Amino acid sequence: MRRQRNQTAVSLMVIAALAMGGCSSGVDSSNKEAAPQATADQSVSKDGFPIVQEPVKLSMFTRIAPVNGPFKDMPVFQDYEKLSNVQVEFTEAPTDGFQEKKNLLFASNELPDVMYRSGITPLEAVRYGSGGQLIPLEDLIRDYAPNFNKLMDEYPEIRAGITTPEGHIYAIPGIVSLSAARTDKKWINQAWLKKLNLKVPETTDELYDVLVAFRDQDPNGNGQKDELPLTARVGLSVATMMSGSFGLDQQFGYNVNLKDDKVEIWMGSERNKEMLMYLNKLYAAKLLDQEVFSHTEAQFLAKQGSGLTGMFFDQTNNNFLPISDQYIGIAPPAGPHGDRMQSQTSPIPRDFGAYAITSVNKYPEISMRWIDYFYSDEGSTLLRFGREGEHYELKDGIPYYKPEYSTSETQPKITPYAGGGAPHLISExxxxxxxxxxxxxxxxxxxxxxxxxxxxxxxxxxxTAQKVNMLRNDIDKYYEEQSTKFIAGALSFDKWDEFQSTLQKMNLEELQQIYQEAYDKMEK
Incomplete structure (x- = not known):
């Protein structure tokens, strides 16, 4: 590759919003370079606490998940107000209908000081930043965010992933430096392997044989054929989880391989056909969950903890803790061409647009200092775990929830982390x-x-984002519909040429060229 490996490991951030919604309010773009400054009597401490000597009030618009309690009752915000001398008033909007409420704020220009856990998409960041409703953050980060700045120096892909083509940063993401928090593990029932005297499968052929044994040989010993050999999250998640065994990567957050500086969108490739044929083989033999295209997330999670499942994919073991000793994580099985890759993994900058400062904010420096605390281990501990002794205990310097706060019911009441998207650092x-x-x-x-x-x-x-969204709306919908049919046997592979031809008519090559040009610019 043109770039030396010891140079910046550039990563470009997720273009997350197909639902881009909202319209520009027509605010003069000249506003974006002249954010209001803190007044003299509200000078901002660049380190230590409090951030300001006299209390300052900030309004924040945020998404609240169904599992959460009110943010004002969470220990992190109660304690941080005392520490920082910054009072935060949250306007909480439920997940259902959140995008519409966010769109309305920008369309009406009735903005809060800060958009917190609001999922500002890359397209929204560019649109509302160039329109003057979100202010540029790069100078504020440099001067008032030492923790976030340090992370950008350590992981240069963060800066690349949040910087617009014009060189501005309008929103900052959550940061996941822990690799285990960016991957779905391949969990297999080791108790069943031992019962049937089977080895951990090393290839896709061996995996097939193991799943057949799970189906036919009563590994749970109850005399019934109630075992579920393989399941996955609804939709094409199972394809994503298996794609690395067929040499198919997930670069750019999409179905993209990179080889010799060439971008290939592989949706119509022969390797993809091989993968879909393999999954069809599993489905037809009832080795793959027959509900994999219809079950809910809750039903999938219940299957993990049922003790009746042979293999599944998930980031952690929270959902099968009572029977966790039955499972081990395994390596990707090698495919027919020897490919063995963990293709599904998120980048270090995650949850794009987790925090943005609007043009009505009178205290942008204070707002940046306020959020920067949560990009330290101390601040992220407060955000995720609450108060030491009350909500968590330290063991070898690592915080662990006390039993009464480690459940899926109690934890979301003390932290905005539960429900996803909170701006902070997830580290070891x-x-x-x-x-x-x-x-x-x-x-x-x-x-x-x-x-x-x-x-x-x-x-x-x-x-360009508008163009990409337009192309992907059609291509992605078609690809998912047809791939589902291929796997479920509702569409014969005799129709593969027609499938390829339709993708080309949908301008797949044009989409590929856009990604190629973006990659070429990045690599210069």
Missing amino acids: HVASYINPPQVQEAQKALDPYMPEIRYAAPMFDEA
Whole structure:
């Protein structure tokens, strides 16, 4: 590759919003360079606490998940107000209908000071930043965010992933430095393997044979054919989980391979056909969950903990803890051409647009200092775990929830992390809940097969982003519909040429060229 490996490991951030919604309010774009400054009597401490000597109030618009309690009752915000001298008033919008409420804020220009856990998409960041409703953050980060700045220096892909083509940063993401928090592990029922005297499968052919044994040989010993050999999250998740065994990567947050500096969208490739044929073979033999295209997330999670499932994919072991000793994490099985890759993994900058400062904010420096605390181990511990002694205990310097706060009912009441998307650092220090020893071992099985570089999706300018969204809306819908039919046997592989031809008519090559040009610019 043109770039030396010891140079910046550039990663471009996710173009997350197909639902881009909203319209520009027509605010003068000249506003974006002149954010209001803190007044003299509200000078901002660049380090230490409090951030300001006299209390300052900030309004924040946020998404609240169904599992969460009110943010004002969470210990992190109660305690941080005392520490920082910054009072936060949250306007909480439920997940259902959140995008519409966010669109309305920008369309009406009735903005809060800060968009917190609001999922500002790359397209929205460019649109509302160039329109003057979101302010550029790069100088504020440099001067008032030492923790976030340090992370950008350590992981240069963060800066690349949040910087617009014009050189501005309008929103900052959550950061996941822990690799185990960016992968779905391949969990297999080791108790069943031992019962049937089987080895861990090393190839896709061996995996097929193991799944047949799970189906036919009564590994749970109850005399009934109630075993479920393989399941996955709804939709094409199972294809993503298996794609690395067929040499198919997931670069740029999409179905993309990179080889010799060439971008290939592989949806119509022969390798993809081989993968879909393999999954069809599993489905036809009832080795793959017959509900994999219809079950809910809750039903999938219940299957993990049922004791009746042979293999599934998930990031952590939270959902099968009572029977966790039955499972181990395994390496990707080698495919028919010897490919053995962990293709599904998220980049270090995650949850794009987790925090943005609007043009009505009178205290942008204070707002940046306020959020920067959560990109330290100390701040992220407070955000995720609450108060030491009350909500968590330290063991060897690592915080662990007390039993009464480790449940899926109680935890979301004390932290905005539950429900996803909160701006903070997920490091090894604060990941005891999602990275216990069993998960660490499962990650070790994947580590040799992880990609050297994980490119996230390009942050295009608005016109290009609109074009990409238009192309992908049609292509992705068609690909998912047809792939589902191929796997389920509702569409014969005799129709593969027609499938390929339709993808070409949908301008797949044009989409591929856009990604190629973005990659070429990045590599200069």
